[in-house]
Amino acid sequence: MNLDAARLARGAGRLALAYAAALVLFGAFVVTKGANPIQMYGDMWRSTVLNGTSIGQVLVKASPLILAGLAVAVPAKAGLVNVGGEGQVIMGAVAAGGVALALDGTLPGGVMVVVMMLAAATAGGLWAGLAAVLRLTVRVNEAITTLLLNYVAIDLLLYLIYQPWKDKFGSGQPATRALAVAARLPLIGTSKVHAGFVIAVVATAVIFALLRWTSWGFRLRVVGGNAEAARRAGLPVSALLISAMVVGGALAGLGGMVHFAGAEFKLRPGMTLNFGYIAFLAAWLARHDPLKVAGAAVLLALIAIGGDSLQLDSGLPAAAVNVLMGLVLVAVMGRGQTTRRSPKVAGIPAVAS
Template identity: 45%
Template sequence: MKQPTFVPVGVSGGIGPFRSNWKPLFKQLLVWLSPFVVFGVFLLFYHVNPLRLYGSMVQSTFGDLYGLGEVLLKATPFILTGLAAALPAKAGLVNVGGEGQLAIGALFATGSAVFLLERFPAWLGIPIMLLAGALGGALWGMLIAALKVKGRLNETITSVLLNYVAGYTVAFFVHGILKDPESFNWPYSPEIAWTLRLPIFDGTRLHVGFIIAIVLAIVVWYVLAKTRLGFRIRVLGSNRHAAERAGMNVNRTYFWVLVAAGALAGIAGMIEISGIEGRLRPTTGVNYGYFGFLAAMLAWNHPLKLLGTSFLLGMISVAGNTLEIGSGLPASSATILMGLVLLFILGGRRRAKR
């Protein structure tokens, strides 16, 4: 029988061409604006003018080079930890472990910088330090992967739990052998050599780590969208049964995808040390893994859209500072706005998918 050559317009269930054109656009707008409206109501309770705040948010982001640099700076680790969530998601895995993988990556990077790379020139030292960070994250990812493949343990659970282990592991080292002897007993590492610091763009605090993050996002996108490996990963992520029936080694793919995700988050840890902080503290990169996970969810795990959502989250983070300075609200109240954005976007998508 000849099948009708009817191509559904995005949503199944027969929505006419008229409705499909402008209504989703309006819906999209509503979805993006609603969290700001709700957060505005919240601000009104504290006698803060939301319009003025949002205005200053935009102003401080796009107003000058420094502001823009701050936002991009904030967005950088989100991109990488976001990739650490998005790549496994394409293989059907939920990696919430970006947080811990970043921490261990930062630990390895700092350790290598302090004990090994002190006198290395920048052109050699920085790449080695980057590899050390990637290795640390990869090893942490490998723990999750081994538990998944050998122990049949759910990677969502193990990755969350290992985040705590990672945090305490970092604390163990900065209280112990990695502690700066001149720190008056504060738990942080010695400062890494200035040759190991990432180059910075003039007039900002923004470092080349930002470029690294963008390049890696493009690489991940290219691998997923254009290569045979990426095709296999996407098949597995969409239907595990079909992947098995196509003769793929499901466990091996799971394993290496989780390891690669760990490496990406580990690089974020290295960049935090080498680009911003210069030394490891127990608080280095705290919550960046979760923000990255959020950015990946908002981007529907698309590596390039992730660049945009990371930027948005970076903007909101920076706005938190503005909020604190300008109105006396704690900077963390901006996380309320982040939560609202997530809620509305995921809720909106869920409805649209029906």
């Protein structure tokens, strides 16, 4: 038996063990709350994987997660840490919502969708780009600024929907008026899945191709590997770093638009449901490989939808499913690594100029 196959098998075994351990541990927690874990998992399984409408819900939920996950993965290739997905998603939703309010009824639905997408991608890209510019000009770390900008974005959203953009004829809840039906993302065929999922899948394929087969992708990886060497080799490091962050932010912004125009239709408090943070974890779970990021996003969306079953069938709070998500991540991230990165040789740059 060759060594690679053995290593792969061992890796898969460990991964399976990690997932199993997370499930067992969460089951134990559930027992302490007086619910039957076997029945609970059965309900979760039946109500997600075996249920057509729920699979639709999972894909609807996964769409913004995939886009926000790519928003972490692209900057990561260039060695940047984007913790600001949440804020960028919100800025995208805000931009889409603003466009919808401003242009309501003046454009045909299809054109409106495109305008909203452009506005959302621009807003998300600028929001993330700001962090990249601060990193390059005053050397403030982008992980910190993107994190702080999340809260600024949340407050901006709340400000808008509590006052200037609030629906005066609504129920009094702080929310904008609903997006016109014509401007909503169409459903795919007869399913309950909206076209946002197609956008997410296409984005995944495009990003995969860009990173793998274009010189931009190659250069990002060089910068991510050794920025100093890249600079000496004459690469425009600053422009590359900014482009990676802006592309990431634009993807997250698109995620916000997809969620707004495909599922929510109104801007309201708490509408993003921690998408940015969950997507950050999906990206790390997948080690920033675009295809795996999409897979991890679907998995986490599945767990989140399972939370609804938790509430309906077992009478536990829906947010309790975060325990299961946390345990899965602990188990997967904490399992032994079978593949090792090539060791860095101290003091010797990887690329000479």
